Every structure is written in C-alpha cells, then in structure tokens.
Amino acid sequence: MLTQAPKGTKDVIPSEVYKWHFVEGIIREICAFNGYREIRTPSFEHTELFERGVGETTDVVQKEMYTFNDKAGRSITLKPEGTATAVRAFIENGIFNDAQPTKMFYFTPCFRYEQPQSGRLREHHQFGIEAFGSSDPSIDAEVINIAMTLYKRLGISNIELRINSIGCPSCRKEYNAKLKEYLKPKLTSLCETCKGRYEKNPLRIIDCKEEKCKAQITDVPFMIDNLCKECSDHFFDFKRALDTLELEYKIDPRIVRGLDYYTKTAFEIVTDTIGAQGTVCGGGRYDGLVADCGGPSTPGVGFGLGLERLLLVAESNNVQLPKPAYMDIYIANMGAAAGEVALKLVNALRGQGIKADKDYMGRSLKAQMKYANKISARFVVVLGDEEISTGSIKVKNMSDGSEASISIDELAGFIKSK
RNA sequence: GUGGGUAUAGCUCAGUUGGUUAGAGCGCCAGAUUGUGGCUCUGGAGGCCGUCGGUUCGACCCCGAUUAUCCACCCCA
Numbered sequence: 001m002l003t004q005a006p007k008g009t010k011d012v013i014p015s016e017v018y019k020w021h022f023v024e025g026i027i028r029e030i031c032a033f034n035g036y037r038e039i040r041t042p043s044f045e046h047t048e049l050f051e052r053g054v055g056e057t058t059d060v061v062q063k064e065m066y067t068f069n070d071k072a073g074r075s076i077t078l079k080p081e082g083t084a085t086a087v088r089a090f091i092e093n094g095i096f097n098d099a100q101p102t103k104m105f106y107f108t109p110c111f112r113y114e115q116p117q118s119g120r121l122r123e124h125h126q127f128g129i130e131a132f133g134s135s136d137p138s139i140d141a142e143v144i145n146i147a148m149t150l151y152k153r154l155g156i157s158n159i160e161l162r163i164n165s166i167g168c169p170s171c172r173k174e175y176n177a178k179l180k181e182y183l184k185p186k187l188t189s190l191c192e193t194c195k196g197r198y199e200k201n202p203l204r205i206i207d208c209k210e211e212k213c214k215a216q217i218t219d220v221p222f223m224i225d226n227l228c229k230e231c232s233d234h235f236f237d238f239k240r241a242l243d244t245l246e247l248e249y250k251i252d253p254r255i256v257r258g259l260d261y262y263t264k265t266a267f268e269i270v271t272d273t274i275g276a277q278g279t280v281c282g283g284g285r286y287d288g289l290v291a292d293c294g295g296p297s298t299p300g301v302g303f304g305l306g307l308e309r310l311l312l313v314a315e316s317n318n319v320q321l322p323k324p325a326y327m328d329i330y331i332a333n334m335g336a337a338a339g340e341v342a343l344k345l346v347n348a349l350r351g352q353g354i355k356a357d358k359d360y361m362g363r364s365l366k367a368q369m370k371y372a373n374k375i376s377a378r379f380v381v382v383l384g385d386e387e388i389s390t391g392s393i394k395v396k397n398m399s400d401g402s403e404a405s406i407s408i409d410e411l412a413g414f415i416k417s418k
Numbered sequence: 419g420u421g422g423g424u425a426u427a428g429c430u431c432a433g434u435u436g437g438u439u440a441g442a443g444c445g446c447c448a449g450a451u452u453g454u455g456g457c458u459c460u461g462g463a464g465g466c467c468g469u470c471g472g473u474u475c476g477a478c479c480c481c482g483a484u485u486a487u488c489c490a491c492c493c494c495a
Contacts (some may be wrong), residue, residue, distance in 0.1 A: 004486075007428080007486080007487085058493090059492075059493050059494080060494075061491080063419080063486090063492095064454090064494085079451090081494090081495085098480030110495075112493090112494075112495095114493075114494075115419080115420090115490090115491090115492090116487085116488085117488075117490065118488080118489065119489095119494095119495080120494075120495080121494095121495095124494095124495065125495090126495060127495095129495095163482090173472095180477095193492080207491075208442095209491080210492095250446040257494095258493060258494060259494090275489080276489085276490065276491085277491090277493095277494070277495075278475060278495060279494065280495070281495070282494075282495065289466050302494055303495095304494095305495065307495085308495080309495055310495090327460095332453090332454075336451070363451095364448090365453050365454060366449095366453090366454065367448080367455095368448090368454085370454095370455055370456085371455085372454095372455065373455040374455085374456095375458055376453095377430090380454080380455080382453065382454065384453065386453090392480090394454095396454075396455090396462080398455070398456090399457085401454095403454095
C-alpha cells in the first residue's frame with residue numbers, strides 16, 4: 001500500500017512528461033488564437049455546487065463523487081467535472097459585469113469513484129472550454145472547432161463529431177410529455193434503471209444500452225424532431241456554422257449527455273480506437289446553468305476533453321510526439337579540481353540561459369560520455385587539469401562527433417550560436 | 419456495484435506434467451591497456467515467483483480466500 005498509488009490514479013514520470021507538455025503547449029496556442037484565456041480554480045468545491053449544477057439525478061452525483069466532511073463539518077466534493085466550477089467562478093468574481101462574451105479555458109483534475117478501465121481513471125485530467133454570455137450558434141461551432149483543431153494539429157484523424165439538439169426547458173417539457181406517453185405502455189418491459197428514469201429524466205431512456213430497452217423504443221420520437229422554433233432555428237444556424245468552418249459532423253439523435261445542465265446543442269467527439277470508452281470530448285450548451293447556480297441569466301457553451309484519452313488516441317494513431325533534447329551541454333569532469341570548476345561553469349552557463357549539467361556520480365570519463373549520450377546532450381566539454389591550466393577547451397558536438405577548440409570564456413557564446 | 423482475465427527481476431514476458439541452484443530480452447552498473455558517446459563483446463547487481471491459508475514427504479506450479487491490476491457492463495472525458 002505504502003508504495004502503491006491509489007486505485008485509478010496514474011503517475012506521469014519524468015521520461016513521459018514531454019507528451020503532456022507538448023499537447024498542453026498546442027492547446028494553449030489554439031486557445032490564444034481563439035481568444036480564450038486560462039482560468040485556474042480549486043480542485044474541490046462545496047458539494048451543493050455539483051448537486052445543483054450537474055444535477056441530482058445524474059450518475060455522477062448519485063454514485064461517483066468523492067465527498068467528505070472537512071474538519072469544520074462542511075460537505076466538500078473533489079470536482080467530478082469542470083463546468084460547474086467555472087460557472088461558480090464566473091458568478092463569484094462578477095465576470096458577467098465585463099464585456100461579453102467571456103471565453104476561458106482550463107486544465108483541471110477530475111475525480112470520479114468508478115471502476116477503472118481502459119481510458120477511465122478515478123482521477124483524470126481535462127482540458128475544458130467555456131464561453132459565457134452569447135447564445136449565437138456560431139460560438140457553439142467555434143468551441144467545437146477548438147477541439148477539432150487540436151485533433152488536427154496532433155495528426156489524429158479517426159474521430160467523428162456527433163451532434164444533436166436536446167431543446168430548451170419549454171420544448172423539452174412538451175417533448176417529455178410526448179415521450180412518456182409513448183413509453184407508458186412499454187414501461188413494464190423496460191430495465192429497472194429506465195423505470196426509475198421514466199419520472200425523473202425520461203430523455204435518458206433513449207440512450208439506454210440495455211437490449212430489451214433498445215428493442216422497445218425502435219420508433220421512439222426524438223427530441224430533435226420536436227424542437228420549438230427558437231431551438232430548431234438555433235440548431236439550423238449551428239449546422240451552417242459548422243459547414244462554414246468545414247467541420248464534418250453526423251447528427252445523432254440519441255446523444256443526451258449524462259449531465260443535466262445541457263440545453264440545445266449537445267455533442268460528442270468519438271473514436272473506436274481506444275477501447276470501449278470512445279468519447280474523447282463531450283460538451284454542449286447550458287443556457288440555464290448560470291441562473292440555476294444563482295447568477296444572472298447568462299447563456300453558455302463548452303466542452304470537456306480528457307487528456308489521458310487524448311494521449312491514447314494519439315498513440316492509436318501512431319502520432320509521434322516530439323521528445324525535446326533536454327540538455328544543451330554536459331561537462332565531463334575528471335579530478336577534484338575539475339569538479340569544482342565544473343560546478344562553477346555549469347552554474348554560470350545556466351545563468352545565461354543554457355541547459356547545462358555535469359557529473360555527480362564520480363564516473364569514469366567513458367561512462368560520463370555514455371551518460372551524456374543517454375541524456376541526449378547536444379555538446380560535451382571534457383574538463384581536466386590541462387584545460388583548467390590553459391583555459392582552452394574542446395567542445396564536442398555529439399550529433400556529428402566534431403570538436404571545436406575555444407577558450408573557456410567563449411563557451412556560452414559558442415553554445416548559443418549553435 | 420456486477421462479470422471475466424492476469425499476478426515470476428526496474429520493464430516486457432518465458433518456465434517447472436509438483437522435486438532441491440528461477441530464466442531471457444530490454445534497462446541499470448562495470449570492463450574490453452594511456453582522457454571521449456552511439457555499434458559490438460564480456461561480466462555484475464537485482465526476484466521470500468502479490469499476500470494469507472489449505473492439500474502434499476515436498477508448492478513458484480494444485481485448491482481456497484484476499485488484495486492489486488487489466489478488460490468489460492452502467493456511466494463518462
């Protein structure tokens with residue numbers, strides 16, 4: 001136990017972290033180009049936020065949250081998703097008073113007490129986007145375009161964008177009545193969970209994976225065919241905006257999303273290459289959420305994108321994530337006097353913006369060379385009694401083996417010029 | 419919460435129809451004559467064969483339990 005990470009958690013070790021740095025770098029760049037700025041928020045919130053925001057009937061809230069009382073007896077929950085927290089911060093900091101829209105992104109850990117499997121952890125990390133203040137369908141498309149641009153930039157191709165509209169409170173209410181009427185005679189043949197869903201959230205029955213439920217609802221009416229004028233206009237313009245951005249999509253009337261806050265646009269980006277958990281990005285519009293959480297009525301749209309899954313898809317696509325050479329120069333040193341000079345030299349080089357390292361293991365020269373090679377140092381300088389007394393050194397270029405003789409004072413300039 | 423697979427070196431995995439000293443490849447460390455890496459060769463370190471219990475003269479191997487892990491269901495990123 002002592003030396004084992006808790007179930008469903010993973011270390012990113014130094015030799016692997018470059019992958020994360022690379023994708024995070026691309027994400028920051030894309031966000032900057034699209035006008036999204038980073039927001040950093042706590043890893044835990046008051047439990048009520050998620051109960052209210054995510055929805056009390058959802059699986060996430062009912063059985064997956066890490067909830068505990070702190071020492072003062074407050075009920076605290078480790079965030080299971082990012083949107084509720086972003087909404088809370090938007091309200092609490094009065095960001096709605098600024099010029100709208102508010103476009104922000106974040107990286108956040110998310111915690112859900114689930115059975116781990118491929119592409120699913122108890123702690124995973126999401127890149128999220130939230131755009132508040134605009135109900136313009138083009139911003140729905142923009143948000144999706146950010147995710148699609150990311151996949152494209154990474155060279156991920158075997159993914160599919162699926163969209164749907166799940167209406168607004170007014171047309172959903174009418175639709176729910178219609179749906180319940182349709183389901184009523186079939187109720188006894190549905191699975192137990194769907195019987196429960198019938199009253200609380202009948203929309204979810206459409207998404208049930210049980211064969212017996214699927215068989216019952218082959219001709220079920222879909223939300224998308226029962227939208228009110230406003231919602232269907234929004235969906236129409238949303239599709240046009242996707243076309244304008246040249247994003248391919250498939251309309252999937254069964255997308256309902258497992259979080260209660262969605263209205264109008266709902267979408268998923270899926271792949272079939274990383275196992276059963278193929279949803280690689282999910283999101284949509286949530287026009288009622290800010291008001292539900294106690295803020296001024298404000299529309300919003302966003303998504304969550306799992307970084308662990310992103311790396312899995314990248315791997316399944318054989319995407320080569322560039323591994324940077326992490327050391328500019330290695331100082332091979334021999335003898336006590338050289339050790340001291342090397343320490344000083346390395347420190348001076350670092351101060352001038354050069355990644356420099358030296359021997360700490362008392363290794364032979366040959367072993368130091370091997371080590372320099374292993375850490376893919378670009379240059380090596382051998383420092384011994386002779387170099388110290390003359391002040392003249394040879395800089396070896398490790399990629400072609402060539403050596404240049406320079407004075408020790410010229411070293412920093414030499415490295416920088418290469 | 420439910421079901422199935424797996425558990426042997428840092429990693430990926432062999433293996434013993436139950437018999438005394440547990441193996442490989444990679445990785446790590448060292449060496450192959452003077453102060454120079456990548457290739458090659460040689461050597462070395464490193465395993466109470468997940469844990470507990472049972473069967474047996476004897477268990478890493480068979481049985482049970484337990485824990486962990488992987489995959490899948492539900493749901494989600």
